[in-house]
Amino acid sequence: MEQKKQNPKAEDETQIVSRRIQRISLHITPIPRPLHDHDSNLEPAKYFAIVEAIGAVDISLGIKLGVQYSLWGGSVINLGTKKHKDKYFEKIDSLEYPGCFAMTELHHGSNVQGIQTVATFDPITDEFTINTPNDGAIKWWIGNAAVHGKFASVFAKLMLPTHDAKGVSDMGVHAFIVPLRDLKTHQALPGIEIHDCGHKVGLNGVDNGALRFTSVRIPRDNLLNRFGDVSRDGKYTSSLPTINKRFAATLGELVGGRVGLASSSVGVLKIANTIAIRYSLLRQQFGPPKQPEISILDYQSQQHKLMPMLASTYAFHFATVYLVDIYSQMKITHNEQLVGDVHALSAGIKAYVTSYTAKSLSVCREACGGHGYAAVNRFGTLRNDHDIFQTFEGDNTVLLQQVAADLLKQYKEKFQGGTLAVTWNYLRESMNTYLSQPNPVTSRWEGAEHLQDPKFQLDAFRYRTSRLLQSAAVRLRKHSKILGGFGAWNRCLNHLLTLAESHIESVILAKFIEAVEKCPDPNSQAALKLVCDLYALNRIWNDIGTYRNVDYVAPNKAKAIHKLTDYLSFQVRNIAKELVDAFDLPDHVTRAPIAMQSEAYAQYKQYVGF
C-alpha cells in the first residue's frame, strides 16, 4: 500500500531474488537404505531429515518413529554391548521387536536419579528381578507401551546382594531389557501390568502406557552393560568410578533424541509459518476509503506477529543443521570436547526451539482468526501434538539449567587456563573485551549500516551473555556461602535461565550469519541477510532494557533499532511468499485448505459441504 509506494522497486527486485532462495539446502535427500545400517553408522543427517519430514505430516507418527529408533533402539545400541546388538538390532530395525523406553515414573520425571523401580540380582538363578516398590514408581507415559511394545528398556536401580548376603547395595540407575508381551499372543507377560495413560492433550497417535512390575525375572544378560556390568558371581564392574559418572554417561548417550526433537520442532514451525503466511496473503480485510481491501499481511500488526517468526524459523533451520552436523561428527570421532558441546547445545537448542515453536503455534492460530480455529486448518492439532516437546526428553526449564551449568563450568575452567568447547569459544575473548565499560561513542551509532553489521549484532548478543555469565558467577558465589549450593542455585534460577537462553540465541545468530556468508547466490544472500538482520535486531529490541541499563545502547540507538526492526519486518513481508515457498512444503503436506496455493476458499467451502 502506501508503504510499498515509498519503495517501488522492492517487490520486483525481491521477487527475482526470492525465486532463487528456493531450495536453499532445505530439500530432504531420499533415503537409500534402512535407518540403522549394519555397521551402526546411523547416518544422522538423513535420519533427522526423515524425522522432520514425517513430523510435518503427522507428529504422532514422527514420535512413534522416535520411540522405536531413537529411544528403544538407541538405548539398546548405545547402552548395551555387542551381544545386545547381535540379538536385537535387526529385529528393532525391521519392527519385529517394537519397544519402549521406560524411564519416567509417576513421581519422578526430571529427577531420573530419584526413580524407585529396582532390579535386584539373584545369584542363585543368575537373573534380575524387576519390581515396582510403590505406586509412585509405576512407569508412566511410556510411549509404545499401551498397545504395541513387546520389549522395554527399563531404567531401575541396580541392587546387588552385599558380601554377607544379608542386604543389598544400590549401584545406581541402569537400563535393562524387559520383555513386556508374548511374542506370539501379544499378551502381557506374568508380573507385568499395563494400562493406557488415557487421552492426552495431543499426540493421541502414540500409545502411552503405565507399567507396574511385580517380581519380573530377566536373565543377567539383559542388563545393558556398556557402562556397568555384573559378573556371574554378583560382582559389579565398571570403567567409570562413581554412580554419578555412570549416570551421566548413561544419559549422555541419549542426546540423539533431543537433536531429533529440535529438528522436528523446526519442521512444525515451517508448516505453521507456511499456513499462516499463505493465508495472510490471501485474506483481505478493510482498506483505505473507497479502495479495495488489502491483504492482512500488509498490516504492520500482522507483520509484527509473523515476520520475526519467519526469521526465527530460518535461524533455527541453520542452527539445527549445525547441531545435526556436530552430532554426526561426534558419533564418528568420539572427540571429548564435541561430546560436551553436543550435550549442552542439544539441550539448549531443543529447549529454546520447542518453547518458541509452542508459542508461535498459538500466535499463528490467532493471526488467522476464525478460520485458523477450524480443525481442518491444522493449528490446533499441531499445537496440541507439539506441546509436549517442551517437556519430554528433558523439561525445558531443566535443560536450560544444564546449559547454564555448563557455561559456568567453562567459565571456571577458563580462569584455570583450561580449554573451551568450540561453541563457547567466544567467551575466551568476551570476558576481556566485552566486560569493559561499553564504548560511549559506538553506543550512540544508529545508522542502518552499523545496525546491520553482523559484528555489531554478534557483539551485542555475546556482550549480554558474557555479562549474565559473569554476574551469575558472582551471585552464586555470594549466595552459596549462606544458602549452600542448592539454595544459591535456586536463588539465581531466573538469572541462570536467562543466561542459558542468551547463550543459545548467540549460537543461533552466529550460525545464521555463517549461513548468510556462505550462501553462493548473491540474490538469495541479500534476501537471507534481511531475514538474519530481522532475527538479530528483533532479539536485541526484545531485551532492550538490559542493553539500556548498562548504556551499551544509548536512547537514540534504541529508537533506531526499534524503527529498523519494523522496517525489516516490512521488507521481509515483501519476500514472505518466496521465503515460505523455499521450505518446499507441497499442498498435500501442509493440507490446510486456507493455505492452498490455488482456490483456497473453494477447497475450504467444499470441506464444509458447499
Next chain:
Amino acid sequence: MEQKKQNPKAEDETQIVSRRIQRISLHITPIPRPLHDHDSNLEPAKYFAIVEAIGAVDISLGIKLGVQYSLWGGSVINLGTKKHKDKYFEKIDSLEYPGCFAMTELHHGSNVQGIQTVATFDPITDEFTINTPNDGAIKWWIGNAAVHGKFASVFAKLMLPTHDAKGVSDMGVHAFIVPLRDLKTHQALPGIEIHDCGHKVGLNGVDNGALRFTSVRIPRDNLLNRFGDVSRDGKYTSSLPTINKRFAATLGELVGGRVGLASSSVGVLKIANTIAIRYSLLRQQFGPPKQPEISILDYQSQQHKLMPMLASTYAFHFATVYLVDIYSQMKITHNEQLVGDVHALSAGIKAYVTSYTAKSLSVCREACGGHGYAAVNRFGTLRNDHDIFQTFEGDNTVLLQQVAADLLKQYKEKFQGGTLAVTWNYLRESMNTYLSQPNPVTSRWEGAEHLQDPKFQLDAFRYRTSRLLQSAAVRLRKHSKILGGFGAWNRCLNHLLTLAESHIESVILAKFIEAVEKCPDPNSQAALKLVCDLYALNRIWNDIGTYRNVDYVAPNKAKAIHKLTDYLSFQVRNIAKELVDAFDLPDHVTRAPIAMQSEAYAQYKQYVGF
C-alpha cells in the same frame, strides 16, 4: 527451603492472613429468577456471574448460553423495538426459540461493514428478500446454527428500491429476524441451506454452522428497527443521520457480549491457576543433597511462571467486576459518557484479558509437565475451548485499535476543552505533569517503600500511557500528510496497540489499588497489597526498556524493581494456596485429578486404571 529460613515468620503470619482472604467478594450469589425478567432489567452482575461460573465447568455450555441470551436475545431486545420484545422475549428466555446471531461471513469477519448479504425490500408484498449474493457472503461460524437454531438475527445490507423503482439504494447494515427451521419439524425452511462448519480446535459443544440464503422472504416487521425503519411504502426513517452513525449504534448495543467474555475468561484463568498451583504445591522434584525433595513451587522459575499470573488473575477479577458495574449503570442511566467508556473499556479489557489467559493456559500446561498433558487434567480443553475468545466478538488486534482510536479522540477533545470519560480522567493532568522531564531525583529512588507506593506505581503506568499517546498523536499527524489517514494508522499500528494495552493495564491497576484500599479486613488487605505490588512491578519490569529510555527509571532503580519482583513472587508463593482457595472452586468444578485437595495421585492413578 533456604529462602523460607530467612523469613521464618512469613508462613505463620500469612497462613492466618490468608484464611481470611477467602471469599473476598468472589462468591457468586445464587440466581433467584429468570435471566431476563419481564421489565428487561437484565441484572447484569448476576448474569455475568453465571457466565463465569458455567464457563468454569464447561466453556461450550457457557458459549451456548451467551449465543442464546447475549447475542440472539440481546440483538432482538437491543436492536428491536417493543413489537419484537412482545413477540420473542419469553420464548427466547424459555428456550422455545433457540436462535443465532448471523453476522460473520466467509470473507468478512472484522470488517462487518464489508458484509455482502442483502435484504431487499419488496413494496408489493411488504417483505424483505434475503440473499447470499456470492460464496464469500455465506454466513460462517454461526453458533447454534448447525443443530439447534430456529431463528437467526441476520446482518445484511438493507436495500430499498429507488424512487424511480429502477434500482436499489444501500442503506447500510441492519439486522433482521429470519426463521431458519420449521418450529415443529425442525427442517430447514425453503431457501435456507445449512452446513456444519466442522470440527474446530475446541468448543465443539457449540454447533457452528454456515448459512446460505436464496430468496428467503420475511415480513417487513422482522427488521430490527430501533435505529432505522422502513415504512409500508418503502420510505427509510432513522433518528440517526448517517450510515456510519447507525452502524456504530447497532454495534454499540452488542458490548454486553464482550463484558461476558472478559468475565468468563477470568473464570477460566482462575481454574487454570487453581490446578497449576495446587499441583505445583503437591509435586516434589529434586532437593538439596541428602534431603527430601521440595515442592516445585519452591523453585524460583516456577514462581516466576505462576505468581505474576496469580497476581494478574486477581487484578483482572477486580477489573471485570468494575466493568460489569459500569455496564450495569450504563444500562440503567444511558449516560452518554458511560456509553463511550463502557464501549472502549469492554473492547480493551476483553482483548487484554483473553490474550493473557490464552498465553497463561499454555504456561500452566507446561508448568505441570507431563501430567499437565493428560487430557483429564484439563489444560488442553481449557486452552482449546478458550482460544477463540481472542477472535470472536471482535478480534483482539481490532478491538485494541478501537481503544487507541478512542484515546486519540479524547486527547484531541481535551485540547479543545472538552470533557473526558471517567476512566480516561487521568489523562487530563498527565499531559501536563507526566510529560515534563522525568524527575532525576525520584528516578533513582529504589527503596521498597517507594516502589510499593501505589502513587509511584500508578504514576509510572500513566506516564507510559501518556507518552505513548502524545507520541502516537504526533506521528499520526506527521505520516497522514504523506500516507493519508489509513496509511498513517497502519504505519503506527504497533505503537497504537502498545498504547491501548498500556492504557488498559493502567485502568486495571487503578481498580486493583482501589480494591486493596477498600478491603475491610486488615490481614486480607496486607495479602492483597502484596499481590497488587507484584502485578504492578512485574508489568513495569516487563517494559523496563521504555522507562529506562527516557530515564524515568535510573539503572539502580531498574535493578531494584527486578529484585523486588522476584522477592514479591516468593512472598506471594507463601500465600499461594490461600489465594487460590479464595477463588472458591470446589474439586467437583476444577475436576483435574492432579489438583484434588486430597489424594491427588490416587485419583489420578485410578483414572488410568490402577
